[in-house]
Amino acid sequence: MAYTIKDVAKKAGVSIATVSRVLNNQPGFSEKTKQKVQQVIEELGYEPNAVARGLINNKTHTIGVLFPELSSMLVTDFLNGIETMAHELGSSVIVCHTEADGEKTMKYLQLLNEKRIDGIIFVSAILKEEYYNYIRKMGIPMVLLSTESYAYPVPYVKVNDQHAAYSATKYLLNKGHKKIGMISGNKDDLIAGKPRIMGFKMALKDSGIAFTDNIIYSKGFSFQDGLDGMEKLMKQSSEISAIFAASDEIAFGALSFAYQHGIKIPDDVSIIGYDNLSIAEMAIPPLTTVGQPLIKMGKTAASMLFEMLESGNVFVENRILPHEILERETVREKR
Amino acid sequence: MAYTIKDVAKKAGVSIATVSRVLNNQPGFSEKTKQKVQQVIEELGYEPNAVARGLINNKTHTIGVLFPELSSMLVTDFLNGIETMAHELGSSVIVCHTEADGEKTMKYLQLLNEKRIDGIIFVSAILKEEYYNYIRKMGIPMVLLSTESYAYPVPYVKVNDQHAAYSATKYLLNKGHKKIGMISGNKDDLIAGKPRIMGFKMALKDSGIAFTDNIIYSKGFSFQDGLDGMEKLMKQSSEISAIFAASDEIAFGALSFAYQHGIKIPDDVSIIGYDNLSIAEMAIPPLTTVGQPLIKMGKTAASMLFEMLESGNVFVENRILPHEILERETVREKR
């Protein structure tokens, strides 16, 4: 059994209150007793029980992070950022992966509630009414990462998807491309799907390019979607010279399809992705992409949460982090 | 404030002991009171406080996972497996990334100790004496994932690296290759480095092929190591027709270098990787590799931990999971 504060108190010849006081550096003890107590703590290797502390302080120094899936490559960087910041601020993080399943999500929320975590970061999924209501009842702060809620006042950290998509498309236009296609994600996805499509369309329109239906609508943002999307796009509008892929994984799929069918990238077709996953620069050829600052986003989400925790405010400013175009080798100037 | 067991007891007109009994399904209450209590619980939306439970039961239903880094792509799948199994068995997982830093690791261990977690999974790093001693003192079970300890009796789950490397090399040999090179990881890494080198050498030897120094020793297992390794290897022994890369990331680096320098894969040189990361099949061309069952390994590590927790044993059988060769398109028969 681990030593308790009582053991320390007895051995140091003081009361547990005094031990607690030096532990928490609260006034009410002399230098001499401080020395003595700390010496005993050292000797015994005593370490306070965070569970007991949590019970009385109503604070567990633990936050929960809800991911729809752990297989996506985005989460690694998000988690990295979150964990780094949380640990810096003295908290631990519990990961949950909900598989985008409503029932599972509720189970996780219940679990996290029972564990009395201090706050929640909700990642890359839509915040359903059921979730929101439950978390409200829990009475703890929450922030959304890489998603936002139109229905509920929950602070979020994101990049501006529409703007980023606009930039990506504009980048292709500036390179002289006129016939540009897009392999989009799910157009019914109001967070990551539609805005990127909107940005794409808007850039074309602003450049005075007549919009010819060059958008392939996929189910998701996966490699397979890219593979399928590229096939459809090539069949449907073979004259295009550049493609905006709504995610890096889609871009990889497109790249793969191109490779399999002798389409040279970027000689025949240019491709720009979206996300800047760590593997983007490992692609062949290295993928030009509009990057989200993934780790930074994770860190930001965590600090927002702690800001709310400290201030006691239920809300905090949203953060729109800047995107950035990483020029690599999948886009070529069109003469 | 959330409701407590007292609120339930009062409203149901029973004592807190009775509420606790129906909560834990322990004998000592009638069907009628059970109904009543459950109804009140439902009405109030009461959920037990796991912190208080943890204090008295000395069990937090939380395990800790220590990763050296969260950026490697291996961890996603490991974490996925661990989290899935842990949640299935009613526990949460706290992630820690130590950045392979001794001091940080000790800090994390201390934190986990204070939080009174039930067990630890230690991933992909060497178990230093300091760590081991500390965890022993914590008095909780631990299992090693994708690593093992020669010095201490800690159960582990791994694939047989040497055997897997042997298989990979043999696979190349069976395809008719005679001049085979290897881009290895760190040869001083006794867990993931040396065994793979040994397996490689042994396969060559068993096939009666004179060993010519065709091994490039890298610092790690990264993309950059693959890029550099491939360059060195091509310079040093340009006549080789096949390469065994000690990790998929190294293989990606090699692929990239080959692409940049007009070396055709697999026409000029065949490459086999190691790990079977999810992105292996997204590579161009899709990467032939010897696969570790990453998710399965994570799940296995978790179940071993829970087996130890339930049985109270400090040890449990090690698990060597089978590897498997995934034939894709980076290896070609040599005529």
Place this chain on the structure above:
DNA sequence: TCATCCAACGTAAACGTTTACGTAAAAGAG
């Protein structure tokens, strides 16, 4: 010198559970 104040503690209640123990009533045995 004596009242006052403050630093330096100790005591005990509280946090929300679980559980050993006690007790009254119901059920069963003879």
Place this chain on the structure above:
DNA sequence: CTCTTTTACGTAAACGTTTACGTTGGATGA
């Protein structure tokens, strides 16, 4: 019908902390 056993509870202690409150003893002030 009485005695014993069982069922269905309630009471209170315990888990390891924090903290409000009370109690010292010495320093300070007049």
